[in-house]
Amino acid sequence: MTPEYQIVANGESALTLTISSDISIELSALLIAIDKEAKQAFNESLRDTILGYQSLTLWFDISRFTAHHLAIEQAFDALVKKYFSATNPLADKCLIRTSSSKLIEIPVCYEGLYAPDLSALAKHCNISVEEVIERHTAPEYFVHLIGFMPGFLYLGGLDPSLQCPRKSTPSLAVEPGAVAIGGAQTGIYPTSSPGGWHVIGQTPVTMFNLASSEVAVAKPLDRIRFVAISAAHYQALKSSTLKVGAER
Amino acid sequence: MIEVLSGGALTTVQDLGRFGNMSLGIGQTGVMDSLSAGLANLLVGNDVSQALIEITLVGPKLKFHQACTIAITGATFDLSLNGKAAESNRALCVEQGDELFFGRRQAGARAYLAVAGGIDVAKVFGSCATHLNAGFGGYLGRKLERGDLLAFPIASRTIQGENQAVRALTLSGSYLLRVTDSVESQLFSKQQWQAFTSQKYQVAMESNRIGIRLTGEAIDVSNLPELLSGGVLPGSIQIPPSGLPIIVGNDGPTVGGYPRIANVIAADMPLVGQLVAGDTISFARVTTEHARKFYVQQQQLLAAKPVIYK
Numbered sequence: 001m002t003p004e005y006q007i008v009a010n011g012e013s014a015l016t017l018t019i020s021s022d023i024s025i026e027l028s029a030l031l032i033a034i035d036k037e038a039k040q041a042f043n044e045s046l047r048d049t050i051l052g053y054q055s056l057t058l059w060f061d062i063s064r065f066t067a068h069h070l071a072i073e074q075a076f077d078a079l080v081k082k083y084f085s086a087t088n089p090l091a092d093k094c095l096i097r098t099s100s101s102k103l104i105e106i107p108v109c110y111e112g113l114y115a116p117d118l119s120a121l122a123k124h125c126n127i128s129v130e131e132v133i134e135r136h137t138a139p140e141y142f143v144h145l146i147g148f149m150p151g152f153l154y155l156g157g158l159d160p161s162l163q164c165p166r167k168s169t170p171s172l173a174v175e176p177g178a179v180a181i182g183g184a185q186t187g188i189y190p191t192s193s194p195g196g197w198h199v200i201g202q203t204p205v206t207m208f209n210l211a212s213s214e215v216a217v218a219k220p221l222d223r224i225r226f227v228a229i230s231a232a233h234y235q236a237l238k239s240s241t242l243k244v245g246a247e248r
Numbered sequence: 249m250i251e252v253l254s255g256g257a258l259t260t261v262q263d264l265g266r267f268g269n270m271s272l273g274i275g276q277t278g279v280m281d282s283l284s285a286g287l288a289n290l291l292v293g294n295d296v297s298q299a300l301i302e303i304t305l306v307g308p309k310l311k312f313h314q315a316c317t318i319a320i321t322g323a324t325f326d327l328s329l330n331g332k333a334a335e336s337n338r339a340l341c342v343e344q345g346d347e348l349f350f351g352r353r354q355a356g357a358r359a360y361l362a363v364a365g366g367i368d369v370a371k372v373f374g375s376c377a378t379h380l381n382a383g384f385g386g387y388l389g390r391k392l393e394r395g396d397l398l399a400f401p402i403a404s405r406t407i408q409g410e411n412q413a414v415r416a417l418t419l420s421g422s423y424l425l426r427v428t429d430s431v432e433s434q435l436f437s438k439q440q441w442q443a444f445t446s447q448k449y450q451v452a453m454e455s456n457r458i459g460i461r462l463t464g465e466a467i468d469v470s471n472l473p474e475l476l477s478g479g480v481l482p483g484s485i486q487i488p489p490s491g492l493p494i495i496v497g498n499d500g501p502t503v504g505g506y507p508r509i510a511n512v513i514a515a516d517m518p519l520v521g522q523l524v525a526g527d528t529i530s531f532a533r534v535t536t537e538h539a540r541k542f543y544v545q546q547q548q549l550l551a552a553k554p555v556i557y558k
Contacts, residue, residue, distance in 0.1 A: 011428040011511035012480055012539035017432045023476065047267040050479025050502060055431075057479035058272075062514055063547075067541040147477070147503030150273045150382045154477065154503070190273075191382050208272075210372070210384055216272050 002088045005016040006078055013062040015073065018082055023156060025221075026090040028144045030083065031056045032220055038081055042072060051145040051220060053154070065150045101221045104138065106203050107189070108179050108226045109234035110136075114202035121164050121181060121198045132200065133228055135159040141186070141224040151190035151208030151216045153163045155224060170196035177203045179226065201226075249313040249448075250363070258296040261386035261398070263299045263369050265498060266375035266518045275502045276387065276394045276482055279335035281358055284322035286361035286550050289337050291319035293403075296550060299376035301398075301521040303359040306526070307350020308392060310361075313343045315403060317364040321506035323356030323419065330382075355419035356522040365403035380457070380499060384476050408498060409412030410545060416518070416549065422528045425509035430484060434470055436509050444509055444531060449493065457499035459486075460523055467532040468489030469551045474508050480504040483512040483520065495520055514540035515546045516538065 003021040008224050010016040017034065021027050028051075035049050035056050045064040048191040052059040058076065063071060083089040110118060111131045122129045150155075158181065166182045174180070175200035182197030189195060190207035207217050218224060229237070252259075262285070265278020279285040279302055284294035289445050293302075312318075320327060320336045327334040328349045334340055336359075342348070342384050350359070369387055378386025387396060436444070449462040469487050480486075483494040486506035494503075495512060497520075512520055513534065523529070534542075 008431055008434075009536050010431050010479075011481060011483060012513060012536040012543070016479065048270045050270045050481075050504060052478025053476040055478035056474075057481070059267075059479075062540065062543055066544060069540075072486060083543050105332070145477075145503065146271060146503045147273045147479070150379070152273050193381065195492060220271075225448070 001089065002084060003185060005080055007073070007080065010057055010059075013065045014057055014059040015076060016049070016055055016057045017076075021054060021055055021090060023053045024090070025156070026092075026141070026193050027054060027143050028220060030089050030092070034080060034083065041075060041234065045072060050147065052147075053144055055200060059108065082190055090133050100219070101223065102218070103225065104218050104224045105225050105227050106202040106205055106217070107180075107229045108137075108203045109231055109239060110201040111228050111231045113201050114231065114234065117180075117198035119198040121162070124164050125161055127161065132162060135162055136181075136186070136200065137228050138227045140225050143218050143220050143222045143224060146216055149191060149193065153207075153216070153218055153224065155186050158184060160184070162186075164198055166196035167198065168196075170198075174199060175202065177205065177207065179203055201228075202234065206236050250311060250367075250398040250400065250430035252392045252394055252398070253309040253311055253392040254390055255305040255391060255396070256303055257306035258302075258343065259271045259304035259308045260378040260380070260390075261299055261301050261369050261376055261392075262270070262302045262378060263376045264297050265377050266373045266385075269500045271372050273502050274373055274379065275381070275500060276380050276498050278375065278498055279358075279360065279377075281322050281360070281518040282369045282521075283518035283546065283550070284358070284521075285335070285360040285362075287416050288319045288321040288360040289366075290550065291337070291487060292317050292362045292364040293320070294362060294364065296397070297361060298362070300360055300367055300371040301360040301392075303350060303361060305353060305357060305470050307353070307359065309350070310348045311342065312346045312348070312383055314400075315344050316342050318348070319340050320359055320361050320417065322359040325359060326351035326354065329412055331390065341545050343407040347427075355421065356417070357524045358521055368401060414475070417522060417524055420455070421524070421526070423523075423530075424517060425516050425529055425531050426513045426539065426542065427485060427531050427536045428513050428534055428536050430473070430508040431478070432472075432507040433510055435473075435507055436545065437486075440509070441533070444493070445533060448528045448530050451523045451525050453525045455496045455523065455525060459500050459521060460495040462493045462495070462529065464492065469507065473481040475505045477503045477505045479513065482507075484508045484515050485510050485512065512544060514541070515542040 005019045048059045139157045141157040144154045178199045179201040180197035180199045262279045265276040372385040383389035449464040452461040486494045488506045
């Protein structure tokens, strides 16, 4: 069934497109394609764009939008409509076959002090710690978007048996590099921050690196796999100049 | 150089912020009150977009190692320049060795100190603004502390004609904020809107650049569906399960999942930047068309340059 879309005002100088479809790789690929086209079409007037799981926000320069908002609203609607005209846009495999999608392996230490909430999560999920690690490292997670804070990847594909509700009282400070599970999501904290997710491991990889040409470790449409490493290996990697693991 | 003798509560280098990086999770940052900041820059002959200093609640003590022209706008403090009372909202001549002290705060949350020529810090992602959460931009990615040295170019300017005091905002502590349509506005019922616009909220202590939290009577939002995370702009008014609004600030998250009843209009965002714990707020809904008109009117205030320089 063809999903529906809606474009609404997000304040007086932004528009948000929402597509009524569940989180999926196909939906993210579609939003990214629309985002790319919108950036070209509205180049002069656009301040920024923000990707969501099922939405795309176009944030315009307010003076330019004031002068041209009718034309922009019509043009954006026409741009999006194109994708929904013929067959189901989510069935368009071309959108996913993007050459820039990479698989990035992220080393994670799931041992001892690096995994303060691992035992509690295992207990909640009614499985052993070893099984948590196995199920967390098995999938290729899909990067749907980056947001909330710099370099924070929103990953899709968490094993449902590992879901665990957020802490009712968030920790005051979660370490940068903390690998965590919150609700049905998993992710890596790029900087120290308060957090309500359960920290089950720690990566020595710098998730947000200003010195690098690619400041974030991955882009939307990339895939992530977690690889378990020992504490000794973690310390060795942490103390060396670390490059993110194998890209394919 | 400006030498920081004492840093104050949260004194940071800012400008109008950075755009084009939300796909990396990097939000706007920048000044919370763009009107007062723009005015401070104009008063010293700068472009509105130049880097300046944002001062929050408790101000710093600064020493100027070279002569320059400065201006202070926004929140009002008992200001003294070398022990003598100094005025806000006008250009001030500073001599080499002068010390500027921010004493007791009178009204508002954030003051802006502009120096002719602008504060000289490197741009990161196109802006001099400080990203406090990730620790980059501005002055070493953090608030100013004792011993810090800020550079500014030697800009020889003489004030010609009138040096008028110009004030942009009235900081009464009780505000009406105009709001307009947001993404989830339609999800809220007439009753929920009524609850939102009919009451006087209070600004909570836990408010900061990330978000302004309000206390008051909670709106029952248990009927609202759970949302998937999507893009969030500064000025968005989120209603979390607690039923108490949060106004997203310039340092707020770029993505979130709480439903938004409305967005504060751009013309009223400068007031949001001046909110202090205990201030009262009520909200009034306007159309997006009106919101844009109000912004245009406000920009005309800045377009009429307050001081002429040669």
